[in-house]
Amino acid sequence: MPTVVVVRLPSKPFDEEVIHAVEKGLNLLDFEPNYETVLIKPNLCSEKIAMITDRRIIYALARYFKNRNCNIIIGENPVINTPSKKLFSSPEIEILRRKTGVEVVNLRFKKFKKVKVLNPILFREIELSEYAVTADAIINVPIMRRHALAGLTLGIKNLFGLVSLRQRYFMHSEGLYKGLIDIAKVLRDKLKLTVIDGIKATIDGGLIPIGMIVMGRDIVATDTIVSYLLGWDPQELELLKYAQEEGIGISNLDQIEVIGITWSEIEALRKGLRKWFRPPMRSIEELVRELGKIEVVLGEACPSCIRSLSVVLSAFSPKDFENSPELAILVGPKAEPVKNKLNIVIGNCLKKYRECGIFVGCCPVYTHDIRVALEYAIGKVKKPIYLWDSLKKFIHSPI
Structure with missing residues (x-):
């Protein structure tokens, strides 16, 4: 049974509170890395702060892995029309580089490698960043975000930033959700941890405070718990449906252990968050x-x-x-x-x-x-x- 950890935080936490929350979650997961090369993959979607994973979470993870003698890269290929060169030279990213002492790489202009997909749903080959292909472990660090097409964008959707722009075009044209599952299939053995930033969540470019960090080894189970917290029935979301069908992970709530929050607390949060993340839809x-x-x-x-x-x-x-x-x-x-x-x-x-x-x-x-x-x-x-x-x-x- 996969375990998902929820760590609660104040709506405006201090830096040390965020770092402590990340370390607490990793301890509750009994997560002890033994990897030579680690790729940390945050959301760096655009220049808007609301579209970027809280840098304090990235810093806490970078420190955690550096202290365990891992070689770390932070990498992302942002949204297709984001001026990525400008983004990666922005003050926010410069602070991240300085604080972590880690290279922050714009994957868009680096090498991509064609990788075969075993038992594909849609794509026999996928053009993946060489950083993802060669890493021993990928630490997936998305922000909670409402999404016009997918409903929500969480861990699985965040994998989109590891493929080439050409691959993105094909996936959006032929089948985004099935394409994302094919990415997850290729990277399954490397996806060691998903850490979802819910300190503040993104809706239409704005932020609302939620005050939590959610993490787990099973990317599907982690996305499932967050989806439910935000008011969705996980089975409504095509990504989670396909992911379980293809054996990527677990999307049945009764098959997931949740630590750090009770189900009564989850239901109370869900009731308040649903209006923002799963608003009523007219038939x-x-x-x-x-x-x-x-x-x-x-x-x-x-x-x-x-x-x-x-x-x-x-x-x-x-x-x-x-x-x-x-x-x-x-x-x-x-x-x-x-x-x-x-x-x-x-x-x-x-x-x-x-x-x-x-x-x-x-x-x-x-x-x-x-x-x-x-x-x-x-x-x-x-x-x-x-x-x-x-x-x-x-x-x-x-x-």
Whole structure:
């Protein structure tokens, strides 16, 4: 049975309190490293402080491993349109370098190596950072963050920063969640520890205090406990569902031991945090009745696409569709085009119908792109400009 440790902290902890909390959690896990080379992989998503793992946690981990004679690298490949050179020369990163005495590496401009995936879900090969390939241990240190597509981004999603930009493009296009599980498969034996920063959690670029650090050896179990704390049913999240199915780890709550917090405390926290991290979602059926002129064909659509479509439709009113043609929105691999209607085809699982209407690619599809497709269909914009198309240039000309 995997163990997950939760260490509580004040909402504004002093530096020594954070360092003590990390060491306490490692002791409760009975974690004793015996590795020559350690890669610490934080969230360094962008220049915004809300998108960066608390540097005090990174410092505490670096000190812990240095004291045990490990060779340490801190490395990250940030979000595709983040000016990474600027980020890695920022005061925040310079402080991290100075405090830890450890090299902080921008993986984007380092070497990547093609690695075969055994029993892949989607990708037979993955382009991984050489630092990840050669490390004896990877210490995964994400920040708790609400995510427009995945629902939450935690330990498994944080592995995305270990692949090349080209690989990211393929994964976003063909199947992000299955691609992430393939990454986890390749790195399974190296993923020794996941430490999730919940001192403050990120919502839409802002921070809310939670006051905890959560850690475990099993990346899936650790993500599962945090997902539940933040108001989700872990089985709603595709990443956790696929991860357990593929044997990466455990996502059943009753098969995970939790130390440092009682289940009654978890339930109390969950009740308060749910409104921020798992806000109520209007049903597609209700929205269709309200808006009129729209038919939604749900052909075994995944939860991500249903969530995204609900968010997008909730932002429209019946007035927006008064002068529009009759629309059919196709979602899910079993959906089929509707005759005599303008079809909006959502997701790469339906790319065989891309010529049957307005096609919006990727898997999962960005909410921005669904909204733009709808605006184009009703004549609100003359030309659809999709988010992922605008990001392609950064693959060939990284910043």
